[in-house]
Amino acid sequence: MQVAPSETVALNSYSPELRQQLFQYVLQLADTSLILGHRLSEWCGHGPILEQDLAMANIALDLLGETRSLYQYAAELEGQDRTEDDLAFLRLAVEYKNPLLVEQPNGDFGDTVARQFLFDNFHYHFLLQLKASPDERLAAIAEKAVKEAAYHLKWSSEWMIRLGDGTEESRQRLDKALGNLWRYSGELTTPTAAEKALQATGIIPDYAGLLPKMEAHLNHVFQEATLPVPQGVFMMTGGKEGRHTEHLGYILAELQYMQRTYPGMRW
Amino acid sequence: METVEINLEEQFQARIDADVRIEPKDWMPDAYRKTLIRQISQHAHSELVGMLPEGNWITRAPSLKRKSILLSKVQDEAGHGLYLYSAAETLGASRDQMLADLHSGKAKYSSIFNYPTLSWADMGTVGWLVDGAAILNQVPLCRTSYGPYARAMVRVCKEESFHQRQGFEIMQTLCEGAPEQKAMAQEALNRWWWPTLMMFGPKDADSPNTEQSMKWRIKRFTNDELRQKFVDMMVPQAEFLGLTVPDPALQWNETKQGYDFGDVNWEEFWNVVKGNGMCNKDRLGARIKAHEEGAWVREAALAHAKKRAERAETQAA
Numbered sequence: 001m002q003v004a005p006s007e008t009v010a011l012n013s014y015s016p017e018l019r020q021q022l023f024q025y026v027l028q029l030a031d032t033s034l035i036l037g038h039r040l041s042e043w044c045g046h047g048p049i050l051e052q053d054l055a056m057a058n059i060a061l062d063l064l065g066e067t068r069s070l071y072q073y074a075a076e077l078e079g080q081d082r083t084e085d086d087l088a089f090l091r092l093a094v095e096y097k098n099p100l101l102v103e104q105p106n107g108d109f110g111d112t113v114a115r116q117f118l119f120d121n122f123h124y125h126f127l128l129q130l131k132a133s134p135d136e137r138l139a140a141i142a143e144k145a146v147k148e149a150a151y152h153l154k155w156s157s158e159w160m161i162r163l164g165d166g167t168e169e170s171r172q173r174l175d176k177a178l179g180n181l182w183r184y185s186g187e188l189t190t191p192t193a194a195e196k197a198l199q200a201t202g203i204i205p206d207y208a209g210l211l212p213k214m215e216a217h218l219n220h221v222f223q224e225a226t227l228p229v230p231q232g233v234f235m236m237t238g239g240k241e242g243r244h245t246e247h248l249g250y251i252l253a254e255l256q257y258m259q260r261t262y263p264g265m266r267w
Numbered sequence: 268m269e270t271v272e273i274n275l276e277e278q279f280q281a282r283i284d285a286d287v288r289i290e291p292k293d294w295m296p297d298a299y300r301k302t303l304i305r306q307i308s309q310h311a312h313s314e315l316v317g318m319l320p321e322g323n324w325i326t327r328a329p330s331l332k333r334k335s336i337l338l339s340k341v342q343d344e345a346g347h348g349l350y351l352y353s354a355a356e357t358l359g360a361s362r363d364q365m366l367a368d369l370h371s372g373k374a375k376y377s378s379i380f381n382y383p384t385l386s387w388a389d390m391g392t393v394g395w396l397v398d399g400a401a402i403l404n405q406v407p408l409c410r411t412s413y414g415p416y417a418r419a420m421v422r423v424c425k426e427e428s429f430h431q432r433q434g435f436e437i438m439q440t441l442c443e444g445a446p447e448q449k450a451m452a453q454e455a456l457n458r459w460w461w462p463t464l465m466m467f468g469p470k471d472a473d474s475p476n477t478e479q480s481m482k483w484r485i486k487r488f489t490n491d492e493l494r495q496k497f498v499d500m501m502v503p504q505a506e507f508l509g510l511t512v513p514d515p516a517l518q519w520n521e522t523k524q525g526y527d528f529g530d531v532n533w534e535e536f537w538n539v540v541k542g543n544g545m546c547n548k549d550r551l552g553a554r555i556k557a558h559e560e561g562a563w564v565r566e567a568a569l570a571h572a573k574k575r576a577e578r579a580e581t582q583a584a
Contacts, residue, residue, distance in 0.1 A: 034331075041334075044322035044341050046553065048561020050315065050348055057342040061335060068331050085330045109564045165574060166567025173563065258329035258387055265445050267329040267387070267437075 014077075018201070022135070023077040025198055027087065028097035028240055030070035034088060036102035036119060037063035038251055040112070048109050055155055059116070062148035069141045089259035093248045100239035101184035103248045110163055110173035114181050117156035117221070122188040124149040125213050129205035138203070157221045164225025171226070178230060186235030189214070195240070283484050288414035291357040299483055302476065303413050304358050305374070306485065308365040311351035312376035314344045315369075316550050320384045321393060329387055336433055337390060343426045350419040357415045370555050372542065379466050381544030388441055388448075388455035394434015396456075396463040396501065402427050403497050404467065407487035435504070442508045449509070456505065457513045464528075465536045467494040473533075498526045 014022065040060035047053035071084035101119055106112045127149050130142035163170040189207040191199060198204045222229050238244065258267070275294050282289065289295055318341050325341065328334035352362050368374035379397055384390070405427060408420040441452040468474055468490040480486035488496075498517075505512050516529035538544065 038326055041322075041325045041338055044325055044338075045315075045318035046557045048557065048564035050345055050352075052561075052564075053318070054342055054345040054349070057338055057345065061338045061342060064331065064335050064338065068335070071331070088331055089329075109561065162568050162571040163564070166571040167563065169563050170567030170570075254326050257327050262329070262445070262447060265329075265448060266440060267333055267444075 019077050019079075021194060021198055022203065023074055024097070024194060025204065026070050026074040026077060026138070030067050030074055030087070031096045031098040032102055033063040033067040033070065034255075035096070035098045035248070035251060036116075037061075037067060038255060039102065039104075039106055040116075042106055043112065052109075056112075059148075059152050059155065062145075062152065066141065066145045066148070069144070073137045073141065085259065089256045093244055093252055094242040096244065096248060096252070097240050097242060098244075098248075099184070099187045100236055100245055101181065101188065103239070103245060103251060104181060104184060105247060107177065107180075108173060110170065111177040111180065113156055113159040113163060114174060114177035116152065117160045118181060118185045119188070120149060120153040120156045121214050121218055121221075122185075122210070124153040125210045125217075126205065126207075129210060133203055133205070135203050153217075157217070160221050160227075161224045164222070164227045174225070175227065178227070182230045182233050183236050187237045187239060190235065190237055192240050280482075283412050283482075286412075286484070288417065289412050290414045298479070299485075300358050302480065302483070302485060303416065304355055304360045304365075306480075307351055307355040307358070307416055308360060308368070309375050309377075311348050311355060311365065312369045312374055313380065314348035314351060316376045316380045316554060318344050318348075319550055319553055320380055320382070320546075321390060323384045324387060324390050327387070328390070333390075333437070340394075340430050340433065343430065347423045347426070350422060354413075354415040354419040358413075366558065370551070370558060372551065375540065376550075377466060378536065378539045378544065379462050380550060381539050381546045382459070382462050383545050385458070386451050386455055388438070388451040389459070391434050391437030391441060391452065392455040392459045394430050395438050395504070396434075396459050397466070398427055398431040398434055399501060400463050400466040400497055402431055403493050403500070410484075410487060412484040438508055438510075442510065452508070453510050456510050460513050461531060461535075462539075464494055464497070464531050465539075467491075467497065469533070469536070495525055498528050502526055 037060040040056045040063070043053065043056045044060075045053065047056055067088070068084055071087045074087060075082050075084060101115060104111075104115055124146065127142045127146035131139055131146055133139045133142065160174070163174040165171070189211060191207055195204065195207075199206045219229065276296060279289075279293075279295060279299075282293075289299075321337060321344075322341050325334060325337050328337050352365065355365060356362060365374065369376065379400075384393065402424060405420050405424050409417055409424055411417045411420065438452055441448040471477060471489045471491045474490050477486060477489055481489070502512055502517065514529045516527065518527050520527045539547065542548075
C-alpha cells in the first residue's frame with residue numbers, strides 16, 4: 001500500500017500485515033521514550049543543581065507521556081486487549097526495540113547531556129516529519145511530542161555548548177562522553193528492514209530526509225561547543241531488533257519488578 | 268539610639284498585630300529575620316531532601332500512570348524548593364550558604380524524610396499522611412506575617428493538596444485491591460503513622476521557638492494543636508480505607524470532640540533529629556554527593572557565561 005502524503009488513513013483501513021508491522025514499529029518508538037525517560041528519572045534528587053533536577057524530571061515526564069500515547073496506540077493496533085502496562089511491564093529484553101543509545105547508563109552529567117543531545121537531535125527532526133504522517137494517530141502523537149522535543153533539544157544543545165565551551169574539565173568530560181556514545185548515534189537513522197518496509201508505504205518518514213537538518217544543527221552545536229565532530233567511528237546497531245547491550249536487563253528488572261511480583265493487579 | 272530601637276520594635280509589633288504583611292525592605296527585628304531564615308530554609312531543604320524517599324520508587328512504580336504522577340510530584344517538590352529558597356533569599360540569606368548549612372548538618376530538614384520507603388504503599392502513605400501533615404502545617408503559613416513566605420506557601424499548598432489526594436487514591440486502590448495489596452497498605456501505615464505525628468515538632472512544653480513565633484505571627488497554631496487536628500482528620504480517613512491506626516490508646520473523646528491518642532516516642536524523635544534515624548546519613552550523603560559531583564557542571568556554566576559576556580563586550584566595543 002502506498003499512501004500519498006496528503007491523505008490520512010485510520011487504523012481500520014490497514015491490512016492485518018500492515019497493522020502488525022505498524023504495531024511493532026510503534027512499540028519501538030514507545031520503548032525508546034520509556035527507556036530514556038527511565039534513565040533520566042534516575043537523576044531525580046541527584047542533579048548538579050536544583051534547576052537541572054527539575055529540567056531532567058520534566059524531560060523524563062514528557063517522554064513518559066509520549067510513551068503512554070504510543071503504547072496505547074500499539075495496544076489498539078495489536079487488538080489483543082493488552083494495555084500500556086502489559087506492553088511496558090511484561091515484555092522481555094529481547095522483545096524491547098529501543099535503540100542502544102537510550103539504554104546507556106547516565107554516567108556523569110556530561111554523559112547524560114551527550115546522550116540526550118544525540119537523541120533529541122534525532123527525535124525533534126524525526127517528529128517534525130512524523131507530524132505529516134498519513135497515519136492520523138501517529139501524526140497527532142507527533143504533533144504533541146514535537147513541542148516537547150523542541151524544548152528538550154534546546155536544553156541539551158545549550159548544555160553541550162556550556163560544557164564544551166566551559167572549563168577545561170567540562171570539555172574533557174564531554175569529549176569523553178562523546179567518545180563513548182557516538183557509536184550508538186548511527187542506529188537512530190539506520191533503518192531496519194521493518195522500518196524500510198514502513199518507509200516504503202509513506203507512513204513513517206525516510207530517515208535519509210532528516211539527515212541534512214540533523215547534521216546542520218549538530219555542526220552548529222559542536223562549533224559553538226568548540227568540539228570536533230567525531231569521524232570514522234564504527235556504528236553499533238541491534239537495539240531496534242531486540243539485540244541490546246547488557247544494560248537493558250537491569251533496567252527492566254527494576255522497571256518491571258512490581259508487575260512481575262504482583263501480576264494482574266490494579267494500582 | 269535605644270529609644271529609636273524600642274520604637275521600631277513597637278511599630279513592628281503593631282503592624283504584626285494589625286495583620287499587616289512584612290515585606291523584604293521593611294525594618295524587622297534581627298531575631299525575626301533569623302528565625303524566618305531558619306524556618307524557610309529548613310522548609311526548602313525539606314523539599315529538596317524529600318525528593319529522595321519518593322524518587323526512590325520512580326523507576327519501580329507499578330504502572331505508567333502512577334509513574335507519571337510520581338515524577339510530576341517530585342518535579343513539583345523541586346519547584347517548591349526553588350520558591351522557598353527565593354523567599355529566604357529576600358531576607359538576605361544566600362542559597363550557597365543555606366546549602367552549605369544543610370550539608371554541614373547545621374541546618375535541619377523535616378525528620379520524616381529520614382525514614383526509608385520500603386514498599387510501593389509507602390508512596391501512598393507519604394502522599395496521604397506526610398503531605399496531609401505538611402498541608403496542616405502549611406495552610407496557616409499562607410497567612411504568616413512575612414509576605415514572601417506567605418505567597419510562596421499559597422502556591423505550594425495548591426500543589427500539595429493535589430499530591431495528598433493522589434496519595435489517598437493510591438491507598439484507596441490498594442485497599443480495594445487484592446489481600447496482598449491491602450496488607451501492603453496496612454504495613455505502610457504501621458510504619459509511617461508515628462513518624463508523621465512527629466512532623467508537628469516537639470510538645471508545646473518542649474518547643475522553645477513557639478511563643479515568640481506565635482507573637483510574631485510566623486506561626487498561627489502550636490505544635491500540639493496541629494497534631495490534634497491531624498489525628499482528628501486522619502482517623503476517619505483510615506477507617507474509611509478499612510485500615511487500623513497503630514495506636515491502642517486511640518479513642519474518641521466526646522467531651523473534647525476529638526481523639527485521645529497515645530504518646531509519641533520522643534526518644535526516637537530526638538534521635539532522628541540528631542542524625543540517628545534510619546536514613547539520615549544516606550539522605551545527607553546523597554545531597555552532598557550530588558552537590559560535589561555537580562561542582563564541575565556549575566563551574567562550567569559560570570565559565571561559559573563569563574566567556575559569552577566577554578565576547579559580547581568585545582563585539583560591542
